[in-house]
Amino acid sequence: MQGRQIKQCGLSSLTLLATFLHCNCLPHSTGGKPFPETAKEIASYAKVAKSIIDLAVYGKAQNRSYERLADFTDTIGNRVSGSKNLDLAIKYMFSALRKDGLENVHLEPVKIPHWVRGEESAVMLQPRNHTMAILGLGSSVATPQGGIEAEVLVVESFEELKKRQKEAIGKIVVYNQPFVSYGETVQYREFGASKAAEVGAVATLIRSITPFSINSPHTGWQDYQEGVQKIPTACITVEDAMMMARMAKRGQRIVVRLTMNAQTFPDADSFNTVAEIIGSEHPEQPGLVLIVMVRTEDVPSLIVPLLTSHRRVM
Ligand SMILES: *[C@@H]1O[C@H](CO)[C@@H](O)[C@H](O)[C@H]1NC(C)=O
């Protein structure tokens, strides 16, 4: 009985942890079972799932998830890939998972990108002076010293960029794409720089991929395409992107000076954090494997290579 309680307790804390860590639970192979059978099997866990949710939302574990998230983020802060803070975050998680009684908690060495944002700024010089809130996008190159001062071309989509490609030469392309969904709209952040570079732009500023803004730039990783000139790229706020779109519509000439000192270093040594829950009823069978992501949004992610040899949910 006690063993079971401990097990349940571990599971519930873990569920709470998983709400603020990204957990990549690898799907259980259906073992050749037809889908309806697998669906039925999963449905049979509804009661267990409900008891975990109840414990977390109404029960003894109420607020625990929030409190742990607050403790983690207050104590560690930003955890840029390759940074000291990321090391601290991994240590913190490793010990938290152990304390929670998870099994086979261990670290696996892995190489990760090491990119440092450095000082950065974007200042509008025309039609008026205005300092913009920006965040460089992960893996962006720096501007030359002194920055890039150029006229802005505002576009709402890749199609518009294509149509107006002659106007993009030598300009800073500002993407003011409307937010549709994260999955769809994020392509502007991921590929915007290379698409603009292909048509001769010198830098890109990308409206943050978010439906909500309080003049807050929202960064993330971006990908340069092979064989395309790498140009500096940063995200700007929804407010500034919309303002520049209004200015452009009025026919006003917009000039921006973008300065970025980002640096990419050789890949750094880091760890994947892995934990396991061995089943309480069938401990001889493969348990639940969790690969914990401790990355922060404000940075290039710690891309956690999935364990290819694993398996399984309960
Ligand atoms: C959780 O937080 C809410 C809001 O602050 C509070 O009313 C409630 O008592 C807390 N629950 C526990 C178990 O601490």
Ligand SMILES: *[C@@H]1O[C@H](CO)[C@@H](O)[C@H](O)[C@H]1NC(C)=O
């Ligand atoms: C605008 O900014 C530039 C560069 O920072 C500065 O030299 C200039 O004096 C400013 N103009 C006004 C009107 O504030």
